[in-house]
Amino acid sequence: MTASATTAQTPGRRIAHRTRGSRHGPITRLMSPSDLGRVVKPFVFLDLFEAESFGGARTGLHPHSGIATVTFLMQGSVSYEDTDGRTGLLPQGGMEWMKAGGGAWHGGGAGDGGRARGFQLWIALPPDSELAPAESIYLAPASIPRDGPARVLLGSYGAAASAIRPPSPLNYLFVRLAAGERWRYSPPEGQTVCWVAIGLGDVVTSEPLRAGDLAVFESSEAAIEFQARGDSEFVLGSAAPHRYELALGTYSVHTNPDALHAAESRIAQIQARLIARGLLRPDPE
DSSP states (O other): OOOBOOOSOOOOOOEEEEEOOEEETTEEEEEOTTTGGGTSTTEEEEEEEEESOOTTOEEEEEEEBSEEEEEEEEESOEEEEETTOOEEEEOTTOEEEEEOTTOEEEEEEEOSSSOEEEEEEEEEOOTTTTTSOOEEEEEOGGGSOEETTEEEEESEETTEEOSSOOSSSEEEEEEEEOTTOEEEEOOOTTOOEEEEEEEESEEESSSEEETTOEEEEOSSSOOEEEEESSSEEEEEEEEOOOOSOOEEOSSBEESSHHHHHHHHHHHHHHHHHHHHTTSSOOOOO
16 A cells, blocks of 8 residues: 545544643653553654744753654754764754664754754664664755655655665655645555644644644554645654563663663763763763
């Protein structure tokens, strides 16, 4: 089965859960492993960040393991830095892929100033990659393929496929629709997990959704029809279910406690190296 644009009406796939998350400053946490993240595994965290200005604020270097993060900018820019000492600016329409594997550190903050809007998604890794070496990839807007109104951040859609290989069968798309436009998504075979988060505007599926809403659809391979009431932007994820429990650390998600413990040891080793290089301050006593 493939996804395609259409003007035909189809029966609506029902919404099983919806939320507007919990806002803390410029960041709204739409899901976490303590709530909907357990329903839509391997997608375990989703943050919507939106601010006129971050005022120079930064998220200092901090660790992750067992997950991959995908940061996508709908508007504005943010800065980044990582374990390897790389720094830069992620522009509007750009994307950061950071597969933490067995342990990595990264951080970031304000970009060029002005309004910044985007999503950061966390994906739980399967056993064969949750302790693998970390990797970071930064994609310029022109490097993200497009098919119709959809940009393919991970996976494939129509004739477009991401250059980044996802850790398990999944799609992650950014979609922009003009007012009145319709679009139909048919997930690939086996991808019964599906959700949408609205970043701008209002869309109608089986229910109306507005900016700031996260909706989880019933488990199915059925298609989903979207119609934009006004100019709209949203991200959509679909995946085969992650059939593992979640062993949680402060910044980590693993499939079992032993893997979590191994990764936390690795994170501590990287921390010591960063402190020795003067890139990180020691923890206060």
